[in-house]
Amino acid sequence: MALNDVGLKPPTTTSTTNNRYRYAMAALDYSLLPRAEQSLHMLMKRKNWAAKNAGVVLVFAIVFVVAILVIALLVSKRMAARKSGKA
Numbered sequence: 001m002a003l004n005d006v007g008l009k010p011p012t013t014t015s016t017t018n019n020r021y022r023y024a025m026a027a028l029d030y031s032l033l034p035r036a037e038q039s040l041h042m043l044m045k046r047k048n049w050a051a052k053n054a055g056v057v058l059v060f061a062i063v064f065v066v067a068i069l070v071i072a073l074l075v076s077k078r079m080a081a082r083k084s085g086k087a
Contacts, residue, residue: 050057
């Protein structure tokens with residue numbers, strides 16, 4: 001694949017002290033720019049739902065922790081029953 005296939009110019013040195021290669025950037029399509037600006041505006045317009053509804057988030061967190069504890073209790077009881085049944 002040649003550099004011209006992807007829109008880049010061949011490397012050229014700018015001076016004898018600076019040996020870094022510089023590439024020309026490929027042409028950009030600016031036809032999608034208004035759509036991108038509109039999408040960005042919609043994202044910036046959104047508010048933080050969790051900050052507004054801290055109580056709801058707290059309830060979700062408490063319910064999640066209680067559910068994990070109940071599942072852990074059931075699993076430990078089942079493992080204890082299985083262990084006592086084998087002995």
